[in-house]
Structure formats: structure tokens, C-alpha cells
Amino acid sequence: MTTLRTERPAVRARSGRRPLPPxxxxxxxxxxxxxxxxxxxxxxxxxxxxxxxxxxxxxxAPQALDPATVSVRVYNASDQGGLAQAVADDLGARGFTIAEIANDPSGREVTGVGEVRHGPSGKGTAAFVALYLPGAELWQDIRATQQVDLVLGPDFVIGESLATDDDVTAALAPAEEAAADC
Structure with missing residues (x-):
């Protein structure tokens, strides 16, 4: 009897490589x-x-505005006579539109150098005006216009308390740089 052999492929010998390092x-x-x-x-x-x-x-940050487009009422809430007139003259010389000059009609007690009063629509305008009176507080009321009241307080000193145009320009510079990065 003869035996049939089937052909099988030759078994390859292992190469010795392990798959672990790769x-x-x-x-x-x-x-x-x-x-x-x-x-x-x-x-x-x-x-x-x-x-x-x-x-x-x-x-x-406050945006730079043309002072001619800003209407400001200047009120004196201090005991110094003629303070509102002197500040109004200075702001008028800088190009602001002065709407009224008087003693503070609100009866609010103002502390420090003063405050800037505005309505909801005048928030940006008030922030710009506040640059001219460093240390002033912003006070929002219910007025519907962009009219801004600059109220001078008991700590206001003529010739010292208003910022110069250079100071205002320097205060606006970071906002302009931030807007450029935006």
C-alpha cells in the first residue's frame, strides 16, 4: 500500500524578533x-x-469723541463761588458745547472732586467727559438724552483737578491699542 502525502508548505523558522520593541x-x-x-x-x-x-x-474703555459733539451742563456742588463758570470756560475753550452753568439743582451730596451724571444712552459720553475730571464718579440717572452733567465737588481745585488734553489722549491710548488687538 502506498500512502498519499499531501504537500504542505514548509514551516518557516522563527526569526527571533519580538514585536514588543516596535x-x-x-x-x-x-x-x-x-x-x-x-x-x-x-x-x-x-x-x-x-x-x-x-x-x-x-x-x-471710553471712546474718543469730538468735544464739539458733547453737550455738558456744569454744576457747582461746592462752597467755592464761580467754580462752575471757570470750568465751563475751560471746557468751552477745549471745544465742548456748554449747555448750562449753575449750582447743582439736584440737592445730592457730592464728595471728592465731583461726579459725572448721565442717562443710559449717555454712558459712553459720560465716560469720555470723566477723563477730563480724574477721580470723578459716574452717576447714572433716568434721563433719555445723551446730555451729561459735570458736577464739581468740594475737593475740586481750579488749575489742578481738570486733566490736560495730553492726559486725556494718554488715557485713551490703551483703549485704542486694545481695539486694534480685537
């Missing part, structure tokens, strides 16, 4: 790539946060 290398490579991408995304998030902060600062 797998470890690929795992390390994947971790490095993951670390790089995480760093890129984190930096992108930081840049977006900085840009958003600059935009928020630009929106909150």
Missing part, C-alpha cells in the same frame, strides 16, 4: 504627538482668551 516605539511616538497637539490647543486657547480680554477692555 510597539513600544509606536506608543512613545503617539504620546509625543499627543503632547505636541495638547500644547498647540492650549496655546490657542490662551491666545483666544487674551484676544477676548482685549476686546472686552476695548468695549469697556
Amino acid at each position: 510597539l513600544i516605539f509606536l506608543l512613545v511616538l503617539a504620546l509625543v504627538a499627543l503632547g505636541v497637539w495638547w500644547n498647540v490647543f492650549r496655546q490657542d486657547a490662551d491666545l483666544r482668551a487674551e484676544r477676548d480680554a482685549a476686546c472686552a477692555e476695548a468695549e469697556a
Whole structure:
């Protein structure tokens, strides 16, 4: 009797290589790539946060206005006579439109150098006027116009308390830079 033999492929001998080192290398490579991408995304998030902060600062900062478009009522809430007239003359020389000069008709007690009163629609205008009176508080009331009241307080000193045009320009510069970054 004869036996039939089937042909089988020859069995290859093992080469002795282990698959573990290449797998470890690929795992390390994947971790490095993951670390790089995480760093890129984190930096992108930081840049977006900085840009958003600059935009928020630009929106909150007073905008430069043409003084001729700003109508101001100058009120004296101090014991110094002629204070409102002197400040109104100074602001008028700078180009502001002076609507009224008088003693403070509101009866509110004003402390410090003064306050800037405005309505909701005059918030930006009031912030601009407040640059001319550093230390003044902003006071919002219910008026519907953009009319602004500059009320001079007991700590106001003629020749010292009003900011110069250079000081106002310097105060507006960061807002303009922030707007450029936005």
C-alpha cells in the first residue's frame, strides 16, 4: 500500500524578533504627538482668551469723541463761588458745547472732586467727559438724552483737578491699542 502525502508548505523558522520593541516605539511616538497637539490647543486657547480680554477692555474703555459733539451742563456742588463758570470756560475753550452753568439743582451730596451724571444712552459720553475730571464718579440717572452733567465737588481745585488734553489722549491710548488687538 502506498500512502498519499499531501504537500504542505514548509514551516518557516522563527526569526527571533519580538514585536514588543516596535510597539513600544509606536506608543512613545503617539504620546509625543499627543503632547505636541495638547500644547498647540492650549496655546490657542490662551491666545483666544487674551484676544477676548482685549476686546472686552476695548468695549469697556471710553471712546474718543469730538468735544464739539458733547453737550455738558456744569454744576457747582461746592462752597467755592464761580467754580462752575471757570470750568465751563475751560471746557468751552477745549471745544465742548456748554449747555448750562449753575449750582447743582439736584440737592445730592457730592464728595471728592465731583461726579459725572448721565442717562443710559449717555454712558459712553459720560465716560469720555470723566477723563477730563480724574477721580470723578459716574452717576447714572433716568434721563433719555445723551446730555451729561459735570458736577464739581468740594475737593475740586481750579488749575489742578481738570486733566490736560495730553492726559486725556494718554488715557485713551490703551483703549485704542486694545481695539486694534480685537
